[in-house]
Amino acid sequence: MLKLQNLTKTFRTDEVETTALDAVNIDIKEGEFVAIMGPSGCGKSTLLNIIGMLDTPSGGSYQFKGEEISGYSEGALADLRKKNLGFIFQSFNLIDELTVFENIELALLYHDVPAKERRERVTAVMEKVGISHRAGHKPSQLSGGQQQRVAVARAVVSSPSLILADEPTGNLDSQHGAEVMALLKQLNKEGTTVVMVTHSRTDAGHARRVINVLDGHVVAEGLRPEGELVTGSFRSVAA
């Protein structure tokens, strides 16, 4: 699905140059569920943003579905993003002025989907995440967990091949967090690739592969067998 080679990202202010990512190599296959872990400021969000094409790398190569996209224009990236990616954020990022239905529908509006089909697809996905009864409400009238379910619905309604989740349970209590994780796992089972940034070991436990990032480097990658609950450390690979 995607392949990062020698990827670097540096931020420049007037005097200081900070390296956020340094020679990162990651290969993610279709159908994987990958968790990216690491302490605050380690570069994991930068990594996710680059994978999500919201940011461009300073150097190295980013191949998405075999295509080298590191030099793409903003417009071309927007098109690629639209076709392939779905996003879920820690802070939900729903539009306050729109209802639940309209928020989810928004993702389809940029896909030129006809109105009738839009309605069907939104209805179906609301059903799937269990938010149908709240279709006409505004985000401010929902609980955090409900809001995040709307966000998940919005991320998947356009049937992306890759879902990127940035701390999806970070603003939720454990019960609601578990619900959202279950949803993600379900989607992954149905074939969608999921890449998730998280602090939570519990959440990471749902992933098939965990990538540890520290100071801009990938320091460890771990695989675990299907179904096995991960509690401790992972098998080290050469960093």
Add this chain to the structure above:
Amino acid sequence: MIKNYLTVAFRNLIKNRLYTAINIFGLAVGLASCILILLYVRHETSYDEWFPNADRIYQVHSRFDIPGREPFAAGQAPGPTMSAMLKDFSEIEAAVRLTEVRPVITRGSDVFREDVAFADPSLFQVLDFPLVSGDKATALADVSSVIISEAMAQKYFGLVSALGQTLPMATDWGLKRDYRVTGVFKDLPTNTHLDIKMIAPINPSDFEKRPWVLEQWTSLNTSLYLKLKPGANADNISRALPEWEKRVIPGISFGGKDISIADYITIGLMNLTDVHLHGERSNVDRPPGDLRAIAAFTVVAAMILLIACINFTNLATARASQRAREVALRKVLGARRSQLVFQFLSESLLLSVIAFALALVFVYAALPVYNTVLQRQLGLNFLAGDMLVPMMAVLIVFVGLAAGLYPALYLSGFRPARILKANKSAAAEGSGRLRAGLVVVQFAISIGLLVCTTVIYTQTVYARNMNPGFDRTGLLIVRAPYGDEYKGLRATLAAEAAKLQGVTAVTLSGDLPTDNGTNNNIFEIPGKPSPTPILLSNRTVDYNFFDAYKVPLLAGRYFEEGRGGDDYTGTDDDKVARGGNIIINEAALSRLGLGSPQEAIGKQFYQGVGNASDGARQATVTVVGVVANIMYRSARDPIEPTAYERDEEDLHAVSLRTDEASGPAVNAAMEKIWRELAPQLPYRSDFMEARIAAQYEQEEAEATMFAAFSALAIIIGALGLYGLALFSAERRTKEIGIRKVLGAKVKDVVRLLVLDFSKPVIVANLIAWPVAWWAMRDWLNGFEQRIDLNPMVFATSGFLALLVAWITVGSHAFKAAQENPIRALRYE
């Protein structure tokens, strides 16, 4: 997708009600001002376009450039020009002359004096305006036919059909005829330079007693209009005219010398549609358009719109952080930047459309007052097909784009990654600097307009109230007719007037101050024949005129009854034989080569007598007095060097000096006397104060309009600042909290915020002052009599703007400063 944009837009507008109200109200007021000004500009630039074939119709104008005097130009041509041009220029299809006559019209027991345009019967071949009844082909065929406007038909015949009715007319120079109404025309619209209510045919033999009207090359009394053949080029005629003038215009002799008139006169063509704005005055037209006023108002309209658009831009970028998340999210969902730009532009267009609807309401509400001030009949007629609809559409789109473009580009440029992660505001400092810049622009415009308004108003008031050189209070003017037969009437009227209670002086004169006409005469210094003739304005006054008008004597004496030579009345032969005495004004001294008033007394000059084309002769005149200058025309015009003489023939205006309280009573008493003495003539009177005020009517209307729109500009600007200050106070809640925790008092915080908003106003002053100074100096130079540019006006305007800023910002600052800092700090 559009629906989604509109949904978000509407819900955003409703959520931020105050912001929406400021924006829509500001834009609406701006648009309404703009529409009102555009209607005026459109009206002023559409003059005479409605005449069929207007592009082929030309007015002939003339200019006399006589060395040593102000050039004299008029939208008129000497009477013989028409036939001479028709003979020599095959490009001309038809031509018509119009000359104004003011006969007395009798209707039953009522008498009126009416402006009647006498026109050649070819009128409709050139100026083809519609007749409501009557036949254009024959309407002016008979010498006793007259066509009248609907308003005149209503005035004279009421509900009875005017066609075939009789209007007996009598001119002061002895033309008496019963005219028969052969046609009625629609009242001419306000957008024509022609001011015509009645038209009678020119019958050359009627003008035999006044040969200068139709026959003399040295006199301008007729307006001449030409219609060219299709495809004919007016430039060809214009180019040929100088040669043609030399060939066709005959010479005259003056003081034994042959003078070629063609050397002094220049004839030219001007398209009919240009006459209102660019033409010279004639005697059948309405007050001319003021090109400078039109330019000034167009600029003001643009400025007001700019201020309103800046408000939108400023408030939109100030609030950018509120929209940042939506932008980022839409980008994440795959929106291209162009789609976001489109979304925000459609939002500002929506706002522009709403504002426009509100603006139309304002326009309709304001139109009656507006029309009264401007004395026009402006209206919004969307069905008239005169570009109004496309113009409005352009205006809406322009405002939508101008106001929304920067915010759209700014908002759509947000990088989603940072915003979505932190859920934080992303308002960059760059837009803050831009906002400060735009606020400077707004205030510079406001201060500039404030300065201009003050200067224009002060000058207008000054011009209207300035001392014209004589005592203007309580002067009542009664007009008596010219001519020998009314000599007795004039004398009796003056004698009777003197007996009335409240009248302290009565005098007679020819022209009066505020009469626009001038009669120039050529003077010569004995023993010093000048290569160029010396011209002085010649005015006739009775013995006691200067006494009654309270004009100071600088040297010598006033005219005195019974003193030899003071009475200049007589035939041309008499005048040449015996000469006479004159009084000159101060301005005439230098033109006659005199140093001081005292030096002038007893000096003799040769003065032209009779009409120039008769082979003018000279009379010897002696200066017996020098008086101070008095203003005959408006403050825009220079004081004319003048020679006064006492010629009884010309004394037809009676001036009564009354003590102020009894003015109206004296006027009523005079009317009663008039009705007994001359029931066949209409009584005409007015007060000098009103006549002077009327001279400045147009300027006052323009000053009022300018002041009103300037005020609106400032209000819109202040509204924007209010909104901006509100957001700024909100944004700085945390900063204010920290400052208070660190020990700042309420007044410190208020001072901080107020000073912050004072900086752009101070910078704006530095920009506005020189521009306004330059513009106003230029404008004031159009006046001969003008005020000085007082620095206080600039300082006051600047301070006023500062005050507006302080008041607008102060309330927010005070509120923000009073907040409990704990709340403020927990809040972020």
